[in-house]
Amino acid sequence: MLILVEIKIYYRYDNSKRELLNKKDLEDKFHGIIIPCTTAMYFQNSVSTFLEDFNKPFFLDPMTFFFNQPPINITKRSGSIRRSYKRIIEEFLGLSEEEIKEYIKDNREMITTDISTNDLEVFCSNVINYQKLFIGSNDMTEFIGLYEEILGSPSESKSPEYLIPPYFQIKHGNNSYELNKRCIEIAQNIVNEDDPPLCGVFAITKSFINQNKNIAEKILEDFPNLKNFILWISDFNARKETVKNLNKMKNIVKTLSNEGKNNIINLYGDYFSLLLSKFGLTGVNSGFGTSTKKTTRLSRGNGGGFTAKIYIPKINISLIKDDYIRLLEVKPEIVCDCPKCSKIIRGLNKNNPDFTNNYYNLLLSNNNYEEHFIYSRDIEKKFVENSTLSDLIEDLEEKDNIFSVTPYATHLKRWKEDI
Numbered sequence: 001m002l003i004l005v006e007i008k009i010y011y012r013y014d015n016s017k018r019e020l021l022n023k024k025d026l027e028d029k030f031h032g033i034i035i036p037c038t039t040a041m042y043f044q045n046s047v048s049t050f051l052e053d054f055n056k057p058f059f060l061d062p063m064t065f066f067f068n069q070p071p072i073n074i075t076k077r078s079g080s081i082r083r084s085y086k087r088i089i090e091e092f093l094g095l096s097e098e099e100i101k102e103y104i105k106d107n108r109e110m111i112t113t114d115i116s117t118n119d120l121e122v123f124c125s126n127v128i129n130y131q132k133l134f135i136g137s138n139d140m141t142e143f144i145g146l147y148e149e150i151l152g153s154p155s156e157s158k159s160p161e162y163l164i165p166p167y168f169q170i171k172h173g174n175n176s177y178e179l180n181k182r183c184i185e186i187a188q189n190i191v192n193e194d195d196p197p198l199c200g201v202f203a204i205t206k207s208f209i210n211q212n213k214n215i216a217e218k219i220l221e222d223f224p225n226l227k228n229f230i231l232w233i234s235d236f237n238a239r240k241e242t243v244k245n246l247n248k249m250k251n252i253v254k255t256l257s258n259e260g261k262n263n264i265i266n267l268y269g270d271y272f273s274l275l276l277s278k279f280g281l282t283g284v285n286s287g288f289g290t291s292t293k294k295t296t297r298l299s300r301g302n303g304g305g306f307t308a309k310i311y312i313p314k315i316n317i318s319l320i321k322d323d324y325i326r327l328l329e330v331k332p333e334i335v336c337d338c339p340k341c342s343k344i345i346r347g348l349n350k351n352n353p354d355f356t357n358n359y360y361n362l363l364l365s366n367n368n369y370e371e372h373f374i375y376s377r378d379i380e381k382k383f384v385e386n387s388t389l390s391d392l393i394e395d396l397e398e399k400d401n402i403f404s405v406t407p408y409a410t411h412l413k414r415w416k417e418d419i
């Protein structure tokens, strides 16, 4: 059965994107944002100040997926603990720096399935309460509230769209699914009717899915009262997955959706997730053409520089500069006509042999490519919402016909086969 739903576009909050996310022109181009707790704690004041002006839904990602993993990678090469991790461990687990060091020294997981129920309850309420109390957690907010009260316009208190229970990497061969389950159950007992609804996270490795073919059925059975789900399949990169894997993802979404009764957000997704809205996916989160996949394994993160990627609506993926230029040379039609790009192109001479380079350079300056992404994603979202499944297949087919001569669009065929 085909389910017609609106798919909500979320962006991952990053402190350097505050201005972008608050741009007036972009206000109706996405649904909301997800703020990692590592960022929220590390930049507490700037994040709460940002939210004061932000009039769209938001929620916090507690980022606890690494608590059941050996912690060796939370240290820097120098051996000191990475500060963003240290803050959330202190806040959620109540461990001191010395205690964290002990765990790192033995490379011992901070939360295991042996944890006492009492300790797990304290942990869960720390995580939930942090999210509930996040707004108003800096002095400035209190001050503004007081100021507005005096002026007779009390500030509307903003609460997150969802509360997120602690979650873990769910992998084959240990009891991580059970641990994840216990936390959702505890959280269900903590929240009350006036609180934002709970949204359970399932951060699952591919091997776990292969070993548990009926994982979606099991989740539905285990959580009869849960209506909101966040799905994170570790390392799932729709652009590179086989049809078989795309199919597994589609079937999980289809089952979890329970014929459109449940909300499902893909925590790291791309255009393929928009296509999955036809099977019940209701939300997709990403960076601005980036962060369309992520591993659930705790990784040190590379200290290397950030490589900008340009989103290409014609093939529904992003490419790095060299690939983009190469593709542009053979397929000049990839030049975008979103409102941002149209504005850029208006100032350029299309007959100039340097047109391509000039366009590209302008797209990269002032982070224009991020605005281009937000516009493009919004256009795609509307296109998907207003298309039938066969329209979408036809669209993929048409694009595949044009771009299959290039090495950059092999995913189109697989996506088409899957949906």
Ligand SMILES: [Zn+2]
Pocket: 336, 337, 338, 339, 340, 341, 342, 372, 373, 375, 376
């Ligand atoms: Zn554009």
